[in-house]
Amino acid sequence: MTLLYWHQLFQEHLQTKHSKSAITTFFKHLLAAFFHWEPTVLGLYPERELSPSQGKQLQKALEDLKKDKPLQYIIGHTEFMDLTLRVNPDTLIPRPETEELVGWIMEDHGSSALTAADLGTGSGCIALALKRYRPHWELHAVDISKAALAIAEENAKALSLAVHFHKGDLRSSAIALPNCKLIVSNPPYVSFSEKIDMQSNVLDYEPHLALFAPEQKPLYFYEQVFKLALKKLSKGGAIYFEINPLFCDDLMEMVVSFGFKNPTIRQDLFGKNRMLRCQL
Numbered sequence: 001m002t003l004l005y006w007h008q009l010f011q012e013h014l015q016t017k018h019s020k021s022a023i024t025t026f027f028k029h030l031l032a033a034f035f036h037w038e039p040t041v042l043g044l045y046p047e048r049e050l051s052p053s054q055g056k057q058l059q060k061a062l063e064d065l066k067k068d069k070p071l072q073y074i075i076g077h078t079e080f081m082d083l084t085l086r087v088n089p090d091t092l093i094p095r096p097e098t099e100e101l102v103g104w105i106m107e108d109h110g111s112s113a114l115t116a117a118d119l120g121t122g123s124g125c126i127a128l129a130l131k132r133y134r135p136h137w138e139l140h141a142v143d144i145s146k147a148a149l150a151i152a153e154e155n156a157k158a159l160s161l162a163v164h165f166h167k168g169d170l171r172s173s174a175i176a177l178p179n180c181k182l183i184v185s186n187p188p189y190v191s192f193s194e195k196i197d198m199q200s201n202v203l204d205y206e207p208h209l210a211l212f213a214p215e216q217k218p219l220y221f222y223e224q225v226f227k228l229a230l231k232k233l234s235k236g237g238a239i240y241f242e243i244n245p246l247f248c249d250d251l252m253e254m255v256v257s258f259g260f261k262n263p264t265i266r267q268d269l270f271g272k273n274r275m276l277r278c279q280l
């Protein structure tokens, strides 16, 4: 079968879920990931014949997309800033909001050496991006999930970025970290009441361990980070969080109750209160 045939098949089967242009984009990503073909191939060589094994790969991907599996999990990687990162269902797919959080940290801090920790690193996106753009920094990254840490370590190796990874549970205060000038975290912050509004590509595929705060305690992990920061953050150091806009006011109160100063909120590209910075 030809490339054109496959492209039409994708359009036909996915048209109720996605726009035409989104389907074409998915299709081109698959051609690149599976066969290393440039996006222009579809327009230039629509009559190119695919081998049976290539057809099989596309058929499987189409079945997965019909079941709402995220493209990033199908191809096994995604882009974060200018890093290509391996992802799988043990790690969240990094979001553009999180790129903005990294951008904020870089606006505030130049290249002079400092120690920073990323709590709940997942694929390693925050720690790895910081190490890439601030090579003199000492980066520590913590996650509770062994499987996620394995992916983060693989990413660090593939990108030749020296980040120190630690397995650690934010629910206990026994996390082996040095004193830090910066702590950054995108912890699980979705509340159970939001489940009903979530898309199946997120709810059915992304790790709940990384998405959901404990029931009735939407700010639980923030509280744990504040407790840890009181021990590990140096005077004048800062915390940067990705946050759930629904609990922004409660979080502001929590900042003050733990004795942190200068809480500042930033909106994401969608105009939602999505980031918070405070200082010790």
Ligand code: GLN
Pocket (backbone or CB within 6 Å): 095, 186, 187, 188, 189, 190, 202, 210, 211, 212, 242
């Ligand atoms: N931003 C993610 C989402 O909306 C949630 C990330 C998180 O819980 N830290 O799906």
